Amino acid sequence: MSARNPGTELGSDFIKTSTGKETVNATFPVAIVMLRAIRDFFWKTGNKIGFKPAGGIRTAKDSLAWLSLVKEELGDEWLKPELFRIGASALLLDIERQIYHHVTGRYAAYRDLPMS
Incomplete structure (x- = not known):
């Protein structure tokens, strides 16, 4: 899969930054x-590909920064769970x-x- 054509070569619904298990996530x-x-792929084809940042996202504050980035780059439409998910198991506790x-x-x- 290439960055210029996300999802087209493998038919992916999402692209993910990493597995979350690397040293750089x-x-x-x-x-x-x-x-x-x-965004470019959507403009060319009309097909929406989802985005999932993973790894290193540990706090609610971190997740809000990612939410803001997606909103600024792709718009409100991409803030739905079908198109935006955060891969961060450590985030739940925060x-x-x-x-x-x-x-309280x-x-x-x-x-x-x-549960923590």
């Missing part, structure tokens, strides 16, 4: 290239902690979130 410079390739803080006014202790 999702980075903004690489993502911008990928997002612009997705989201749980942020919701807990919002509801304090940050959770580890015993407060047993």
Whole structure:
């Protein structure tokens, strides 16, 4: 699969920054290239390819930065789960902690979130 024609060679529905298991994972410079390739592909074909940043996204704040990048490069249409997903298993704990803080006014202790 090439960056100029994401998804066309293999019929992919999504392109992903990495497996999330490498030493260098999702980075903004690489993502911008990928997002612009997705946009160009859409303009040429009318087909929408999804985007999934993975690796190194650990906090709710990190995920908001990725959400903003996708919105700026591709628009609101790509913010749907069919076209944008974040590959970040470590992110769940931080989201749980942020919701807990919002509801209770304090940050959770580890015993407060047993699934973590």
